[in-house]
Amino acid sequence: MRPILLQGHERSLTQIKFNAEGDLLFSCSKDHVINVWFSHNGERLGTYDGHNGTVWTIDVDSQSKYLVSGSADNTLRLWAVSTGKCLFTWEFPTAVKRVAFSDDDEQVVCITEQRMGHQGAIRVFKINGDGDGTNQSEDPLYMFHPIGSKATVCAFSYTPNVIITGHESGKVALFDVSTGNEILNNERAHMDVVTDLQLSADASYFLTSSKDKTARLHDTKTLKVLKTFSTETPLNSAALSPNRPYVLLGGGQEAMQVTTTSLRQGKFETRFWHKVFEEEVGRVKGHFGPINTIAVHPAGTSYASGGEDGFVRVHHFDDTYFRAKPYGDMEIED
Amino acid sequence: MAIPNGSSTSHEDIDAEIDFSDIEEKYRVDFDDGFDSVIVVDDVPIIDQSKLDRLLQKIAKDFSRKGAPIKPEDIFVPWDDAADKSKGYVFIDLRTPDAAAFAVAAMHGHQFDSRRQFKVNRFMDIEHYANMDETYIEPQTEEYQPKEHLRAFLTDPQGRDQYVTYRGDDVDIHWHGKPSQCEIAYSKKGWTDLYVSWSPLGTYIATLFRQGVRLFGGPSWEPQQRFAHPLVKLIDFSPCEQYLVTWSHDPISVPPNLPQGPEYFSPEDEGNNIAVWDIKSGHLLRTFPTSTLDGEDPTAKKQMQWPALKWSADDKFTARVTAGQHISVYELPSMGLHNKKSLKIEGVVDFEWCPHGEKDRDEADKASAAGKTKKARENMLAYWTPEVANQPARVTLVNFPSRTVLRQKNLFNVTDCKLYWQNQGDFLCVKVDRHTKTKKSIFCNLEIFRVREKDYPVEVVELKDTVTDFSWEPKGERFAIVSSNDPNLGNPGPGITIKTDISFFQLDRAKNDFKLLHTLTSRTSNTIRWSPRGRHVVLATVGSSSKSELEFWDLDFGTEDRREGQVVKEEWGSGIQQLGSADHYGVTDVEWDPSGRYLATSASAWRHTLENGYAIWDFRGQEVEKHLLDRFKQFIWRPRPRTLLTKEQQRQIRRNLREYSRAFDEEDAAEESNVSAELIAHRKRLVDEWNAWRAHCKKDIAEEKRNRGQRINGEHHEEEKEEIEEWIDEVIEQIEEEVVE
Structure with a gap:
């Protein structure tokens, strides 16, 4: 299992993502650049230039048409995967820490940081796939400020308008984005900040990792911890x-x-x-x-x-x- | 703010409610009533006025002669006015309580004249005795409590060994056997303040507290004995577990409220550091100061020798060396100096007692059984003296208690010597370090005394390099050395790993000398650990930050049983074989279990904080278990006492080993299949649970999707709907199957 080394970033990596077919690999890093690679041979296909700060997070839709990225330059960008063009830019008061597409590619959820007097916020944008994709709405479809410990990671669950969040305190919760209400939570899911959250193929369970040295498998419906890996x-x-x-x-x-x-x-x-x-x-x-x-x-x-x-x-x-x-x-x- | 006032009153309230009388009683300060320096002298001649002056002069003179100078004015003579004579006793004021104490000690029982003896008491004591309650109280006879058997651990049906671990504040005692038989035997938080230690035969476990040492034992780990030595730091057991030596850096001080008794320090012990105790009774036998050379700068901290007292193998003698002057041997149990004089040896540096081998013990047993008084073998000790004033350095073997010199060997140009006895007392190796001509490096000679043979022949093994470690094979005729010619030797630094060579030597029976068996070159190993049963040896790199190798070697590979048959070695050194190698990062301690089947390595938090924990390996170097535990401090196997089986019984067992091992093999196989069956069942259960849950999830999602599908795409074709319904039917069938299961 000889690895292919992708040496395209000058600073530490923040997130990598395969597209739905797995032929492309997207990577973003603290050096402001997003790269896309052929996953089978490690050849670089191109870059997405434009961010002016650490790119914290990326996600690609299921058709490999659009790419969204969130950055420390307080912007969320929508890119055309094939051309590398930036189609749209949303500006916020604080950095974007996490983005995720919904199953049907119609929505994007993003977490902005709590900083400089601004509350941490979770916004959901509707992606308008008609035309060349530059015609997007400035305003979020939904927006709310989760109360308590700030959210660090998120993803859409299989139920529409319900997202799963992981928090700095170790909490894992389900939010209804249309109302901003917390549907369910598990305060003791982890003992320390939740660092990653990845869903199973059908989104019925998900895996979180944490600074508390454990990773846990949770049931999406009940948020019960199914398995713990210490x-x-x-x-x-x-x-x-x-x-x-x-x-x-x-x-x-x-x-x-x-x-x-x-x-x-x-x-x-x-x-x-x-x-x-x-x-x-x-x-x-x-x-x-x-x-x-x-x-x-x-x-x-x-x-x-x-x-x-x-x-x-x-x-x-x-x-x-x-x-x-x-x-x-x-x-x-x- | 009103808070301060309010709170202060509440405090007073609380104070008022609590009864402090017990604390006050405990810490009551004895008032100095000024009579501490006054003594009463009784049985003084009754005299009249005319002789008073002469009497006072005489008393003052007698006192002064004994070292308690007083003047006649200090003496108060009570006068019987009716008879106009003295009352026969006097009071003397000695100015200070110390002087009074001295005068009591010196003058009590003093022969004043032919008929009279002074009876001297402190004035305070008179009062004390007068107030004594004289009614006799019958002491309660304590009910007999049968004690647990201290060696019950040896009767474990599975023949497991025990070990103790100390981590954080937790002390755990574990059983170690086959994987399914490993369990914790006992566990206690805060069982010790410093560390724990087994006694040499494994009967007791000693834990150290601020107040002293406690011994525990038996299956339920009941406290067995305690020794009140405050701030004790080091302890040492005698080989037969009869006596205990303790050491504290702080000199012993005897506070006035210390209880009196044979278990406690008395004022004579004040200022000493080392104490010797009898384990069974708990009595203090004797205390010693830490020996420092006269004229040596006490501030210059020299590494203290520990154990400070070295025990003969039969617990009959213990000895300590006063460097450069003499070896003092004490007899037990009286702890008196043997023959009232030490062995005067000018320049003596170090000595070692000869251990007793199985042969000696058997002979001693035989002799005592036959009722003979003839001693099987006297204790023997070896010491060495460096070159002093035209006299060469010398290693001497002495019999004890007869003090006859058995053998002396002169050595020249000696820098340092180390004495290593083989554990059966068959051989003594003296490692002689000498400087090379340039005075920069050191080379080594090994002088090996064959102690069991007539005239104690000495063999010399000459080596070119510095020997850093030497180790005899237990019960064997082989030894291993670590030698090095690395230029970095002697100046350790971070990241420096010293290259070493390991050599094995064996006694060649034909020629009667020690010959090189095998040398392993360019290693980093610095520690040799022989299995307690011999044959197997582990070479370890300990205390290095970059290397942490363990090498497992067998010295009799391919030879069936060297003890049984007189196997003629076809080739010298052909039996050496490496069994395996392993790595335990940051290893600080390496220890074989008493059976020689397992090896434990540990990384103690006392040395560093990287990957603390312990691992247990079998003799081939296969990992049995490994635990990474932060704040892990100590791992010790519980020693086992000598076997009770006779030579004949042991031989019998060895002869029938096949049959025994068949039984064990069957047991192992059963165990293994049992374990794996259990594990497989457990995994099967986990998988079944998981799959059931997944099926449940899939159904849920399907249902949800269908609901949503209906809701979102309300005007679906009916055909499509039918299709979906069929699919659901299938799923329901699946569920029914689950229920049946």
Whole structure:
């Protein structure tokens, strides 16, 4: 499983994403640039230039037509995936920390930071797919300010107008965006800030990672914790692997403490855990800084990790990975 | 604000409610009533006025002669006016309480003249005794409580070993056996303030507190004994667990309210650091000051030798060295200096007692069984002296208590010597360090005394390099050394890992000398750990920040059983084989379990804070278990006492090993299938639960989608609707199956 090293960023990675087919890989970083790569050979297809600050987050729609990105320059941008053109820019008073498309590609949710006297806000925009895409509405479809601990990550659930959020306090909640009401929450989902949230294919369960050194699997409907994966290092990202019953966890020592710790102690490895048995299956080394983000190919044939070291490593799984049955013959539903 | 007033009154209220009388009683200060310096001298001649002056002169003179100078004016003589004679006792004011105490000690029982002996008491004591309650109270006879068997852990049906771990404030005692048999035997928070320690035969566990040492034992870990040595830092057991030595950096002080008794310090012990205790009775036997050389700068901190007292293997003697002067041997249980004089040896630096081997014990048992008084073998000790004034350095073997010199060997150009006894007392190796001509580096010679043979022949093994570690194979005729010629040796720094060579030597029976078996070059290992049963050895790199290798070696690979048959080695050193290697990052301690089956390595938070925890390996280097635990401090296997089986029984077992091992193999196999069956069942259950939940989810989502589909696309074709309904039917069938299960 020799990885492909994508050396296109000058600063640490913030998020990487596969498109629905898995042939493209999008990556954004603190160096203000968004890159798109061919995932099978690591060739760079192009960049999306325009942001004037750290790009915190990206998401791509299911048709690979539009890309949205949120940045520390207080803007949310809509890009045409194929041309690299910026179609529309929304401006906010504070930085955008997280964006996500809805299932039907018609809506985008974004979280803006709580800073400089401005409240943290969650906004939902309607994406107008007619024409060339530049004709977008300035005003959000819905907007509300979640009360209490600020939201760090979010995603649409399978129910329309309901989003799942992860919070700084470790809380996980369901919000109705049309009213701004909290439908359900689990205050004790994590003990520390929730760093990543990724949904299963049908959005019926989701995986969160946290600085409390655990990753957890939750039921979208009840927000109950189904499984817990405890590691010995703060986690920055967690991804579900389709077709194989594994979850991928990545993290490491806090970036600010990296210089004072040895490579060995930093634990900058991608950990594979069995989703159902809650047992660690294996690790993949490579990064020499904490892993900030992990994404798995939608078909489950490869995965990519982006680190604080500025590299993206794309790993195509060997045949043995699919053939190996470390736990015997067991049919596990995805 | 009104708060201060309000709060102060409430405080007073609270104060008023609490009864402090018990605390006041406890901390009551004894008022100095000014009579501390007054003593009463009784049985003084009754005299009349004319002889008064002469009597006073005489008393003052007697006192002064004994070192308590007083003047006649200090003496008050009570006068019987009716008879115009003295009353036969006098009061003397000594000015200070200390002087009074001294005078009482010095003058009590003083022969004043042929008939009279002074009876001297403190004035305060008279009052004390007068007020004593004289009614006799029958002491309650304590009901007999049967004690638990202290070695009950040896009767474990599964034959497991125990170990103790100390992490944070938690002390846990674990059983260690097959994976399914590992469990915690006992666990207690804050069981110790400093560290824990097993006694050498595993009977007791000692924990250290500010107040002293406590011993626990038995299956329920009841307190067994305690030794009140405040601020104790170091402890050492005698080899047969009869005595305990404790050391505290702070000199012993005896506060006035300290209870009296054989278990407590008395004023004579004040200022000492080392205490020797009897474990069974809990009595204090003797205290010592930490030995410092006369004329040596006490502020110059020299590494203190610990154990400060070295015990002979049978607990009959203990000895300590006063560097450069003498070795003092004390007899037990009296703790008196043997023959009332030390072994005067000019320049003596260090000594070691000869350990007792199984042979010695068997002989001793035989001798005592036969009722013979002839001693099997005397205790033996070895010491060395450096070169002093035209006299060469010297290693000497002495018999004790007869004090006959058995063997002496002169050595030249010696820088340092270290004495290593083989654990059966068969061999003594003296590692002699010498400076090379340039005075920059050190090279080593090993002088090996064959103690069991006539005239104690000495073999010399000459080496070119510096030897940093030496270790005898337990019960064997082999030893291993770590040698190094690395230029960085001696100046340790961060990131410096010293390159070392490991060599094994073995006694060649034919030629009667020690020959090199094998050398492993360019290693980083600095620690040798022989299995307690010999044969297996682990080489470890300890205390390095970059290397942490463990190498597992077998020295008799391929030889069936070297003890049983007189196997002739076809080739010298052919049996050496590496069994495995492993890595435990940041390892600080390496220890074999008493059976020699497992090895424990630990990374203690006392040394560093990286990846603390412990791991247990089997003798081949396979990891059995590993735990990363922050704030992990200590790991110790519980030692086992000597086997009770006779030589014959042991031989019998070895002969029938096949049969025994078959039984164990069956047990293992059953165990394994049992475990895996359990695990598989558990996993099956997890998978079933998961799949059931997934099915449930899918149904939910499908339903929701359908509802939404209806709601959103209200005018769907009917055909399509029918299709969807069919699909739902299928799902419901699935659910029914689940219920049946």
